Amino acid sequence: MLKFFSEITGWGNDALFFLEDPDANFIILFNESAPPDLADISVLHTETKLLMPPEKDDILIIANKAFTITAVGEEAIHTLRDLGHCTICFKGEAEPDRPGCIMAAGDVPLKQSDIRVDATIEVH
Numbered sequence: 623m624l625k626f627f628s629e630i631t632g633w634g635n636d637a638l639f640f641l642e643d644p645d646a647n648f649i650i651l652f653n654e655s656a657p658p659d660l661a662d663i664s665v666l667h668t669e670t671k672l673l674m675p676p677e678k679d680d681i682l683i684i685a686n687k688a689f690t691i692t693a694v695g696e697e698a699i700h701t702l703r704d705l706g707h708c709t710i711c712f713k714g715e716a717e718p719d720r721p722g723c724i725m726a727a728g729d730v731p732l733k734q735s736d737i738r739v740d741a742t743i744e745v746h
């Protein structure tokens with residue numbers, strides 16, 4: 623069941639910095655209404671409605687790469703619904719790094735080159 627669907631519209635100059643750093647390995651999502659200082663560190667996407675909250679064991683798809691959600695921070699649901707905002711961390715841990723974080727794991731890592739305009743972000 624589709625819970626979230628959006629398309630990437632751009633990203634800030636520093637948005638992909640942490641993606642390939644093994645100690646960080648995350649991206650920050652924000653819809654297109656992000657304030658400029660936050661847009662600079664975010665992957666921006668179309669404003670959309672969160673149909674259902676993401677949960678552990680849901681499938682997250684970014685740019686046609688699939689990841690299993692391993693944990694959802696208590697604030698991530700609210701900020702994703704209200705602002706299209708959360709941090710997606712690809713470490714696959716069972717506990718979120720921060721309250722606004724969704725943890726995920728996959729067989730193939732998300733790379734900077736995967737992030738492109740019109741690529742989709744989905745939660746099923």
